[in-house]
Amino acid sequence: xVRYDRGGEFYGRFDETGRNPGSFAKxxxxxxxxxxxxxxxxxxxxxxAEKRNRTLKDMIRSMMCYTKLPIFLCEEALxxxxxxxxxxxxxxxxxxxxxxxxxxxxxxxxxxGAVKLKQNYTILWKRSWIQE
Numbered sequence: 001x002v003r004y005d006r007g008g009e010f011y012g013r014f015d016e017t018g019r020n021p022g023s024f025a026k027x028x029x030x031x032x033x034x035x036x037x038x039x040x041x042x043x044x045x046x047x048x049a050e051k052r053n054r055t056l057k058d059m060i061r062s063m064m065c066y067t068k069l070p071i072f073l074c075e076e077a078l079x080x081x082x083x084x085x086x087x088x089x090x091x092x093x094x095x096x097x098x099x100x101x102x103x104x105x106x107x108x109x110x111x112x113g114a115v116k117l118k119q120n121y122t123i124l125w126k127r128s129w130i131q132e
Contacts, residue, residue, distance in 0.1 A: 002028060003036045005046055048092075056081050 021029075028035050038045035059081040060074060069077070086097045087106055098106045 002033055003038060003046055004049065005038045005040065005043070052085075055085070059084075 025035070027033075043050045056078060060077045063069075063077045063081065064071070064074065086101075089096050093100050096106065
């Protein structure tokens with residue numbers, strides 16, 4: 001079962017014929033996964049996803065500020081943050097999410113320690129969720 005708020009980013013977008021299911025909604029249907037919808041405008045009903053999004057935003061904001069990387073690298077910071085969170089133990093499943101999802105131990109061969117980026121960028125901050 002998957003719970004979400006029928007948001008366009010998950011379900012799809014409106015078009016001239018009505019609701020147009022996106023790739024995520026099609027995947028759920030194809031795999032026989034039941035979608036449970038929350039009421040519009042009530043993020044508290046989808047607490048786990050909202051908490052995860054908040055954690056991702058906080059980590060990205062910290063990463064971007066600490067490394068002084070330009071704003072256009074936010075998407076890469078999101079990928080790295082999600083990668084990290086999926087490879088550390090979590091209380092919700094009492095295990096490492098990667099190992100639960102793929103039913104195998106994760107390989108650590110490709111990890112070579114932390115890389116400290118030292119690049120001098122001048123960042124012109126725009127009002128965005130990074131500054132919240």
